[in-house]
Amino acid sequence: MTTLSKKVKTRKEHYCWGCCQVIPIKTVTERSVTFDSGTASTAYWCDACIDKLNSMEDWQREDGFAYGELAESP
Numbered sequence: 001m002t003t004l005s006k007k008v009k010t011r012k013e014h015y016c017w018g019c020c021q022v023i024p025i026k027t028v029t030e031r032s033v034t035f036d037s038g039t040a041s042t043a044y045w046c047d048a049c050i051d052k053l054n055s056m057e058d059w060q061r062e063d064g065f066a067y068g069e070l071a072e073s074p
Helices: 047-055
Strands: 002-009 028-036 039-045
Touching: 039 047
Parallel strands: none
Antiparallel strands: 002 028, 028 039
């Protein structure tokens, strides 16, 4: 599995993978593209979830995060 991340400016509304909140148009946010077994998937992350991930000690889990999982964590 390979993941590429970069900051982008959105051209349409997206939902944050971590908390399911709307990321408005023209927002600078982080986009991650993951390639696994010939399949690519894209996720957008709001600043609050990025901050939450950065504060977690063991956030790089092999199985990743389920959609909206960070909204449930403190």
